[in-house]
Every structure is written in structure tokens, then in C-alpha cells.
Amino acid sequence: MSLGRARGAMCGMEHVSEIKAVRERVAAARRSGRRIGLVPTMGYLHAGHMSLVEASVADGLYTVVSIFVNPTQFGPNDDLDRYPRDTEGDLKKCADAGVELVFLPAGDEMYRPDASTSVQVRKLTDTLCGPARPGHFDGVATVVTKLFNIVQPDRAYFGQKDFQQLAVIRRMVRDLDMPVEVVGCPIVRQPDGLAMSSRNVLLNGDEHGRALRLHEALCHARDRIGVGERDPVTLTTEMLDILAAAEPRGIDYVSIVDPETLQPVLRIERAVLIALAVRLGPTRLIDNMVVDPHAAGT
Amino acid sequence: MSLGRARGAMCGMEHVSEIKAVRERVAAARRSGRRIGLVPTMGYLHAGHMSLVEASVADGLYTVVSIFVNPTQFGPNDDLDRYPRDTEGDLKKCADAGVELVFLPAGDEMYRPDASTSVQVRKLTDTLCGPARPGHFDGVATVVTKLFNIVQPDRAYFGQKDFQQLAVIRRMVRDLDMPVEVVGCPIVRQPDGLAMSSRNVLLNGDEHGRALRLHEALCHARDRIGVGERDPVTLTTEMLDILAAAEPRGIDYVSIVDPETLQPVLRIERAVLIALAVRLGPTRLIDNMVVDPHAAGT
Numbered sequence: 001m002s003l004g005r006a007r008g009a010m011c012g013m014e015h016v017s018e019i020k021a022v023r024e025r026v027a028a029a030r031r032s033g034r035r036i037g038l039v040p041t042m043g044y045l046h047a048g049h050m051s052l053v054e055a056s057v058a059d060g061l062y063t064v065v066s067i068f069v070n071p072t073q074f075g076p077n078d079d080l081d082r083y084p085r086d087t088e089g090d091l092k093k094c095a096d097a098g099v100e101l102v103f104l105p106a107g108d109e110m111y112r113p114d115a116s117t118s119v120q121v122r123k124l125t126d127t128l129c130g131p132a133r134p135g136h137f138d139g140v141a142t143v144v145t146k147l148f149n150i151v152q153p154d155r156a157y158f159g160q161k162d163f164q165q166l167a168v169i170r171r172m173v174r175d176l177d178m179p180v181e182v183v184g185c186p187i188v189r190q191p192d193g194l195a196m197s198s199r200n201v202l203l204n205g206d207e208h209g210r211a212l213r214l215h216e217a218l219c220h221a222r223d224r225i226g227v228g229e230r231d232p233v234t235l236t237t238e239m240l241d242i243l244a245a246a247e248p249r250g251i252d253y254v255s256i257v258d259p260e261t262l263q264p265v266l267r268i269e270r271a272v273l274i275a276l277a278v279r280l281g282p283t284r285l286i287d288n289m290v291v292d293p294h295a296a297g298t
Numbered sequence: 299m300s301l302g303r304a305r306g307a308m309c310g311m312e313h314v315s316e317i318k319a320v321r322e323r324v325a326a327a328r329r330s331g332r333r334i335g336l337v338p339t340m341g342y343l344h345a346g347h348m349s350l351v352e353a354s355v356a357d358g359l360y361t362v363v364s365i366f367v368n369p370t371q372f373g374p375n376d377d378l379d380r381y382p383r384d385t386e387g388d389l390k391k392c393a394d395a396g397v398e399l400v401f402l403p404a405g406d407e408m409y410r411p412d413a414s415t416s417v418q419v420r421k422l423t424d425t426l427c428g429p430a431r432p433g434h435f436d437g438v439a440t441v442v443t444k445l446f447n448i449v450q451p452d453r454a455y456f457g458q459k460d461f462q463q464l465a466v467i468r469r470m471v472r473d474l475d476m477p478v479e480v481v482g483c484p485i486v487r488q489p490d491g492l493a494m495s496s497r498n499v500l501l502n503g504d505e506h507g508r509a510l511r512l513h514e515a516l517c518h519a520r521d522r523i524g525v526g527e528r529d530p531v532t533l534t535t536e537m538l539d540i541l542a543a544a545e546p547r548g549i550d551y552v553s554i555v556d557p558e559t560l561q562p563v564l565r566i567e568r569a570v571l572i573a574l575a576v577r578l579g580p581t582r583l584i585d586n587m588v589v590d591p592h593a594a595g596t
Contacts, residue, residue: 019475116421117473122414149475175415176440177317177447
């Protein structure tokens with residue numbers, strides 16, 4: 001609340017904490033002829049998030065970044081309390097990247113004590129991260145619906161690192177006729193191949209080294225498909241061998257699925273999503289790659 | 299589909315069957331400075347519906363009426379197949395009342411075969427009509443969300459005859475931050491007291507006479523509260539006696555509840571909702587009245 005309607009410290013960028021203030025700023029931008037881009041985040045912004053911001057700014061949109069660690073998408077065994085936060089650093093990155101509005105809601109701005117409405121996407125949430133994180137995608141779909149209704153963006157940008165989340169949001173937008181264009185952006189990786197994630201900061205040096213096996217396993221599968229392997233069972237077995245070298249606390253899944261339905265394929269004949277979730281110490285990491293057996297050089 | 303983009307026969311009013319056509323017409327109205335009013339209906343329009351239309355027209359809004367018998371809000375034991383329809387009559391009533399756009403979607407325009415998203419409002423749907431109609435309010439909340447996203451109205455009008463539906467929609471709009479103002483309009487009754495309902499046409503003459511007991515029971519409770527009765531159990535017992543004279547096939551509920559939470563009250567100290575659902579032959583009728591024990595002349 002202390003941020004109120006005050007302008008943020010950064011030149012040209014505002015940050016607000018109230019829904020009413022967001023609506024006012026967006027309405028003013030729209031009156032001045034701007035179209036609106038939204039990048040929903042949980043903060044602790046990294047190069048992956050910033051690639052979404054850059055896409056929106058490059059599209060010429062009045063770019064809104066929301067920063068909200070949404071409690072309803074964390075389960076009782078998830079890492080809500082450990083989730084990293086750096087509001088000051090996030091605001092500086094946004095201002096430098098040309099963001100025009102940051103929405104930093106307090107928890108009580110987003111959820112009333114008697115809130116009782118949720119958005120549910122079935123089927124797509126039965127696989128991959130769904131079983132290990134019951135309620136997670138309901139929380140995601142509900143908070144994204146709220147953010148869409150608050151900001152009313154023309155376009156919203158999401159990373160393909162959370163491939164299932166992107167698929168769920170696309171399906172929700174289609175099924176509920178939401179008037180927004182969903183844009184998916186490629187995974188951004190560190191030079192060593194590790195996919196950018198806010199949770200990477202939770203890894204110690206040893207865990208970071210072991211985490212490189214995730215990308216290695218995906219590249220292995222991609223290369224094996226490139227030379228003609230078509231059997232998902234063979235490939236997942238080989239990937240599990242590589243991941244074992246990461247000495248994980250657990251492997252939630254290694255799956256080769258249809259990128260639309262997220263259902264397992266029996267044989268690799270079209271483009272597939274190869275996705276995995278691994279627990280390294282207390283930290284759960286996910287990564288994925290879409291591989292088309294008929295594309296040259298995948 | 300045959301209606302396509304063609305203008306309806308009525309002067310000044312259009313009817314369209316495609317979502318894209320609705321968006322085009324509404325965008326054009328908004329560009330010309332109009333605000334948008336939506337009256338969602340299942341057709342077979344009666345004076346209750348028309349009071350909603352009149353409210354929107356009187357508010358100066360570009361008034362959109364949707365006519366869609368939504369299959370997802372009917373359960374397997376409900377009366378989807380019996381639900382009355384009269385598209386031609388509905389269009390004439392809309393044109394005469396100053397409606398500017400009627401949206402008559404075909405079923406396949408609203409639901410794809412692999413649709414998997416729903417909106418759920420808990421707690422408010424546990425009482426009254428909820429237990430007898432499992433899934434009904436999920437179907438209502440989902441289709442109303444879709445209609446809101448398609449039409450993007452400034453205001454949407456609903457009748458208080460479906461009091462629980464109105465409460466569910468208000469809660470959904472609040473919880474999901476939907477940018478629409480929900481307007482509730484009073485019940486419209488026939489001169490004999492029977493609440494207007496599309497289902498009234500399903501009653502035979504004898505059932506119609508017996509149906510008058512519903513309003514009689516509500517008036518009895520109102521009058522008894524007016525002279526000091528404060529015990530819901532006493533009042534519901536007396537109402538059940540009156541309803542028994544209607545020789546119902548069944549009484550789903552007679553309830554005295556808080557108008558906000560829809561939970562039963564132990565003693566009538568503030569305004570209450572008195573609501574009932576009765577089966578007369580194969581037809582299920584609902585009615586209700588809000589009674590404030592401290593208001594003069596209720």
C-alpha cells in the first residue's frame with residue numbers, strides 16, 4: 001500500500017500496488033492509442049523473463065510486468081517460503097528494459113478471505129507436473145485470469161520453459177474466449193546450458209554442476225532422434241541414465257509427449273515435447289525441448 | 299451458421315451466430331462512443347427478460363441479448379430436451395424493445411469437442427439449488443465467463459428470480475476481477491403472483507393453479523415476519539404446509555438464508571432470502587423473496 005499511486009523511482013516507469021491504479025494507467029495508455037502487453041511473473045527476474053519483456057517492448061506495446069509470488073499455485077510441500085525475492089533489483093531491470101508499469105500487488109489485494117472462485121483446465125493438467133503438484137495449475141489459471149481481467153492486455157508473454165503452463169493458458173484462453181493473444185517465447189539458457197530459472201539461485205555450487213545433466217539428457221535425446229531413434233522407451237531409459245549421474249533426490253518424470261495434448265506418444269513420428277522434472281536437494285527443476293524428427297539440424 | 303453476417307429482418311437490429319461477428323459489431327459500437335450492455339438468456343423471452351432489456355436500453359447502452367440454451371448447465375436428469383424455444387418470437391421482442399444485437403450461437407460455436415476449461419464458484423453453490431443440480435453452476439459460471447469475454451460488456455443484467463445464480467455471478471466477477479458491472483433486476487410476476495419463467499409454458503392448467511402456492515407461501519412468510527415471527531423453523535414448517543396443497547411431486551428445498559452467503563440463519567435478525575424449489579409434475583419451479591424484518595411494509 002505504501003507504494004500507492006506514487007511514481008516509481010525509475011524515469012518513465014511507474015510501479016503500483018493497487019488494482020484500481022493499474023486500471024487507470026492502462027486506460028490512460030489505451031486512450032493515447034497504445035496497445036497493451038503483459039508479462040506475468042513471480043519476480044526475481046532473470047534473462048528468461050527479460051526476453052519476454054523485450055518481446056513486448058519490441059512489439060511497441062505499453063508493457064506491464066506483474067510481480068506476484070502467487071500463493072495459490074504452491075502446494076503444502078512446495079517452496080513458497082524459499083522462493084527468492086528481489087523487488088528492488090526487479091524494478092531496476094524493468095526500468096532499464098523499457099517497461100512502463102510494474103504491478104506489485106500485496107497478497108490481500110489479490111485474494112479476499114472469502115474468495116471461492118477458481119478456473120480449472122482438465123486433461124492437460126493430468127500429466128507431467130500435474131500429478132506431483134496437485135492444485136498448481138488451478139492456481140496458475142486462476143491468477144492469470146485475474147491478471148488478464150485487471151490489465152486487459154492485447155498480448156501476454158509466457159516462456160516455453162514452463163511448457164505445460166503455456167499449454168494450459170493457451171487452452172484456457174481458447175476455451176473461455178479470452179480477448180488476448182498468448183505469445184510463447186523460447187527458453188533462455190546460461191552458456192553452460194542450464195535453463196534460466198529463479199530457482200537456480202537456490203542451488204549450491206555442487207548442485208549447479210549436477211543440474212547441467214538436465215540439458216545434457218535433453219540434447220542426448222534430440223541427437224538420438226536426429227540419427228533415427230523413434231522409440232520413446234529407449235530414449236527415456238537413456239535419459240534416466242544420464243540424470244542418475246546428477247544424483248537427484250528424485251525424478252518426478254521424464255516424458256516424451258504430444259506438444260498439443262501432452263499425452264505420451266508410443267512412437268516418435270511428429271514433433272514431440274521431451275520434458276523432465278528433477279529434484280536436486282530441496283530444489284525442483286524442470287526443463288524441456290521440442291524435437292521434430294523431420295526437421296534438419298534439430 | 300445460416301444467419302452468418304446477414305442483418306436480421308428487424309429494422310436497426312442485427313442477429314449474428316458467430317463470435318467473430320459479435321466482436322466486430324461491439325467494437326464498432328464502442329468506436330462510435332457507445333457503452334455496452336449484455337442480457338444473457340436461454341431464450342423463450344418473457345416479461346422478466348424484457349425488464350432486463352429495458353433496463354439496459356434505458357441506461358443508453360448498445361444492448362446485446364444472447365440466446366443460448368447452454369447444455370453444460372443441464373444435468374442428465376434436467377429438462378434440456380423439453381426447454382422451450384421460439385427464436386422468431388424472441389427476435390421480434392428484442393427488435394421491438396430496442397435491442398441492437400442478438401447473439402444466437404450454434405452449440406459448436408460455443409464448445410469445441412476438446413473443451414476442458416471450467417469456472418467454479420465454491421461455497422455459494424453448496425446450498426439451495428446446488429445439491430439438486432450438480433454441475434449446474436459450473437456450467438453457468440463458465441458460459442457467462444465466455445459471454446463476458448466475447449461481448450466485453452460494461453454492464454450485464456440478471457434477474458433476481460435466479461437469486462443464487464446472480465449471487466454466484468457477482469462472486470465470480472469480484473473474485474476474478476472481471477471488468478463488468480453486474481446489475482440485478484427485480485422478479486417480474488404475473489398478475490396472479492406466479493414468477494415469470496420460461497418453464498411456466500410447460501405447466502398444464504391444473505399445474506399452473508397449483509403453482510400459485512409458491513408465491514402464496516413466500517407472502518405468508520413475509521407477512522409473519524412483518525408481525526414479529528423470527529424463527530426460520532416455524533416459518534419453513536408453515537410454508538411447507540402451504541406448498542403441500544400444491545400436491546408437488548417433490549420439494550427440493552424451502553430455505554431461509556443470508557442473502558450474501560446463502561447459508562441458513564438460525565434467527566431472523568437482518569434481511570433474509572426466503573427461497574424454494576418445487577417440482578410440479580415434470581417441471582421444476584423456483585421462487586424467492588428478500589425480506590427485511592426492520593423494513594416497514596415488507
